[in-house]
Amino acid sequence: MRALLLLALLLAAPRAMADSADITKILRGRYLATVGDCIACHTGPNGQYAGGRGIETPFGLINAPNLTPDSDTGIGQWSEADFARAMHEGVRPNGDRLYPAFPYPWYTKVTREDTDAIFAFLRTLPAVRNTVDRDTLPFPFSVRTVMRGWNLLFFSPGYYEPRADRSAEWNRGAYLVEGLGHCSACHTARNALGGDSSAAWQGGPLQGWFAPNLTNDARQGVGNWSVEDIVAYLRTGANARSRASGPMAEVVGYSTSLMNEADLRAIAVYLKDLPAAAPTPPAALATSDPAMRTGEALYVDNCMACHRRDGQGVEGIFPILAGSQVVQQPGTDTLMRIIISGVRSVATDGAPTSPGMPAFGWRLNDQQVADVVTYIRNSWGNQAPAASAADATRLRGLVAAAPH
């Protein structure tokens, strides 16, 4: 941690000179902003934290605002208390409601001390003048007061309450996962109004991906992952089983790979304590099923060189498909998207290779994509519902509209 802070100090070179207490606070804020992955959404074409990136939501595109201290277009006129209120209550200084694309339902758990530190760090950024269009949602969502009703239904403000019956490490993990980490924003399915569904931590569809189940279910969740597996994945984007790609590549690249080992362990310890919960999969399809036979032939021709005939992949570079959590989710969006358009895994200092899976959409039709997905979901002990060509058609459309 100390080394990390020193390194951060060297890299950050805060603009305003400050005394050592301030520097400690600023560096802590910088680290916490990294934990919160603020940079991922708030960075657009005009620079880091300067906003302007469009965030896809089921209700429309929302542009992330400018967090630099520019007094007209950023948060230059905000006070520490204004920032804390936005984080804790989802309200801007002028009383406007924020949309939960900004994850205040999670950030509400963050302590005041921590939001103050993040604010102190944001004040050290170079001010960037960048006006962001903040009113892009269509009616009725464009009326921000509708969020009052949403908040009544789905939002309970409150700081994180440590549990006395759990270890300090567990509590640290819970604080990070449920607060700044806002992991369940993706890994718990949204209901039709964008609130938490009842199937907590069981994953769900996410803008053309399927965020996997993080419970301890052995098939669909992280039940077979050790604490060390989770730490390695978060720190480097790679472990023996899998590699981070898609939206998780961004999380690893901007956030978890820059977190300290103790916090990563705490996260893993907390996740390993989530009780197993997942829908019961149907029995695996018979190998004689026509889709399985076609899928197998396609697999041998297209996939086997890297993922191997037995689905075992190559440790640390080509994901293992046999027993894979991602492969056996209820939804097939992630698999289909990867097959159709290819994907690049994240590069980190710990695992710089960043292997890529090539696109196969140009040579497999929708039925073939479905068949090969059905095959890998029902082979080598895997069990998951068969895939449909209609889903492949839908994914192809999504990928064509937004290739990245």
Add this chain to the structure above:
Amino acid sequence: MRRLPAKDVVVIGLGWTGSIMALELCRAGLDVVAIERGPWRDTPTDFPPNVAPDELRNSIRQDIFLRPAQETLTFRNSLEQTALPIRRFGSFLLGNGVGGSGVHWNGQTWRFLPTDFRARSHLIERYGEGFLPPDNTIQDWPMSYEEMEPYYDRFEYVCGISGKAGNLKGERQEGGNPFEGARQRDYPTPPMRQGQAPGMFAKAAAELGFHPFPCPSANMSQAYTNPYGMRLAPCTYCGFCERFGCGNYSKSSPQSCVLPALIRHPGFEGRTDCQVTKINLTPDRKRATGVTYVDLQGQEWEQPAELVLVCAYGLFNTRLLLLSGIGQPYDPVRNEGVVGRNYAYQITTGVNGFFDNVEMNLWAGAGAHGMIIDDFNGDNFDHAPHGFVGGAYLAGYATNARPITARPTPPGTPRWGAQWKKVTAESYNRTANVGTHGSVMSYRGSYLDLDPTYKDQFGLPLMRLTFDFHENELKMSRYCTDRAVEIARAMGAKSMQVGYRQGPYSVVPYQTTHNTGGTVMGNDPKTSVVNRYTQSWDVPNVFVSGASLFPQNAGYNPTGTVGALAYWAVEAIRDRYLKNPGRLVDA
């Protein structure tokens, strides 16, 4: 011309040596910019495994190679001839873009023999000066094998080379090459699994009293993580190595071993599609101030730098020094000057053996997949009865059996028509090749200079290559090819097609991309361009890398030695030059 902010280091060319040296110097805290003539190339986007094994596109149409319109050279066999431009590359195929020729190489990763490093002294000691061929300019390397050993080791461990040691700290190891110099430890990964043809080669060679061992291979026998954290995957034996990028992360290359670690380093910047046209010097010509380059739009830029690393393909290293006026150009008539001197090539032959009732399955192969004997290489055998110096390794490779060009037929087969089709189909899987890969010495008439007539797209003179095979090499090659015939016969070949190499050398049929010399290293500024640390004698803040440093060519593929020299040189730069910038060796 626009002038850019100065950098600590400018690297010309981002292939094996450029990427290695850039990464090591970034790690030493320097600001490094690499300027690369060709495009950016990356494994999953440029050679994904469902696109890369395209023989027509990559091998026949030469999609990934340097195009003559970008840069070519003129060629002639002797001083009396007028050189003409090469308008389609043939006998050698050069890389284009990031990764250089390290993208499309086979992966045969050798160390030169201890005696190769003291070629002249050794040969004179053993055979007397009169034994050396006429007009030779053979010279010793400026360092010993023992000095180079740690750097060979370093490069092999960055690559993850698959092989079997034959000599560990002086102890002979069963199954390895008994002739190799002592190595401190075994290869990082075990040898590849050998197939039918290499197995038959090894058995026949052993029966004849030779010493077969698996080729040291950059095609991975198993998954491997290198010291930079780069991860490689096991080779699938798909057979598309030479002339192709590897999409399976199974062939060591700058892309798979170095570049991803380099490009995320905050001290590094790379500029692609930018051709360096000149190394700029101070008016007294004693110091380089940086380089001039031209981008794709034709805009000319000046990149100032404290240190210039010349890391292009060897031939173009030589041209760049000539264009920049660094070092005295070589004059073969007076045998004076150094830049362009001691160009050498290699001499290769092959014997196709045709068999009955044996399925060779050579399509399941890889670039460096095969068994070798080194009994006839270098000075591993007594040359006194033969009247030549140098040698070759003999190889039973399983490689290159690709659908378009792999069409071996026994002698007497028609070249087209129904009979050709029938024999082709019968022969494809029942043919095994025994190859020879031989050394070429350096000679007074084999050299590089600027062409007096032909110019490139920027109006700069092309480089002129003057080269022919000499009697020494033809004799050596014939002797070694006869040994290959013996092995093919012992393997049980029913008939053979023997391709002896004849003069004159032609740039049309593919032979090998192992061009060496031109900026050779040595201890005497009268016969070398750079000193033992690869530093220019004339301009001490210019270092040169690559096979252009070799004083003559040994009977091995050069990449292992090229990589070792890059680590040797960058360590000297980091630990010696940076502490006291100036000449590392007194002239």
